[in-house]
Amino acid sequence: MNIGEAKFVTSAADKRGFLKTEKPVIAVCGKSNVGKSSFINMLANRKQLARASAEPGRTRLVNYFDFGQFVLADLPGYGFARVSQGEKQRWAQLLDDFFADGNVEHVFALADIRHDPTADDKTMIGFLYATQTPFTIVATKADKLSRMRVREAVRRIAACFKTGEGNVIATSAETRQGREEVLSVLEGVCARFASPEWDADEEDAGEAQ
Numbered sequence: 001m002n003i004g005e006a007k008f009v010t011s012a013a014d015k016r017g018f019l020k021t022e023k024p025v026i027a028v029c030g031k032s033n034v035g036k037s038s039f040i041n042m043l044a045n046r047k048q049l050a051r052a053s054a055e056p057g058r059t060r061l062v063n064y065f066d067f068g069q070f071v072l073a074d075l076p077g078y079g080f081a082r083v084s085q086g087e088k089q090r091w092a093q094l095l096d097d098f099f100a101d102g103n104v105e106h107v108f109a110l111a112d113i114r115h116d117p118t119a120d121d122k123t124m125i126g127f128l129y130a131t132q133t134p135f136t137i138v139a140t141k142a143d144k145l146s147r148m149r150v151r152e153a154v155r156r157i158a159a160c161f162k163t164g165e166g167n168v169i170a171t172s173a174e175t176r177q178g179r180e181e182v183l184s185v186l187e188g189v190c191a192r193f194a195s196p197e198w199d200a201d202e203e204d205a206g207e208a209q
Contacts, residue, residue: 027107028108029109030111039138042173042179043067099133106136112141141173143172
């Protein structure tokens, strides 16, 4: 997949502002300071399409970006300790409403490859399983580890989230590692969205063999 010129579209503070679009919506989620903005900028081949806040936990909106073939929704980061309980509940409601809208084709769930997934990470993945939302784990900041430790971390993260290692992509915004793998996932999601019978055809072809 080739990414054209990506652009910011709008932000939503609650469900009244959620973007209505005929394109597939791909969500990006993760804890505060996990590298969501850097990940989005890497995909877009731009340095400041998504702007990271100097203070974790400041992004409290759903930010939408048009990538041409799909719309990417950047969700508020979770798990930041220095916010009130009321604010955490508001974020949780925003995420509940966002996924209840039924407009999400796929989720890139980001986790810091250097650390074990947090309780909030596990809760997020459990939510995706419960809602049967397709997802791919993106293990960020892979440039901070050696290749051997990256492989070990991918195995550990996959086991923690009860998914296959092939569903975990190690990425680095600095070196662009993993970008092509992410684009390949996006291409598949867009193909299925455009042609829902594509999955059935693939299954038939597999059975025929």
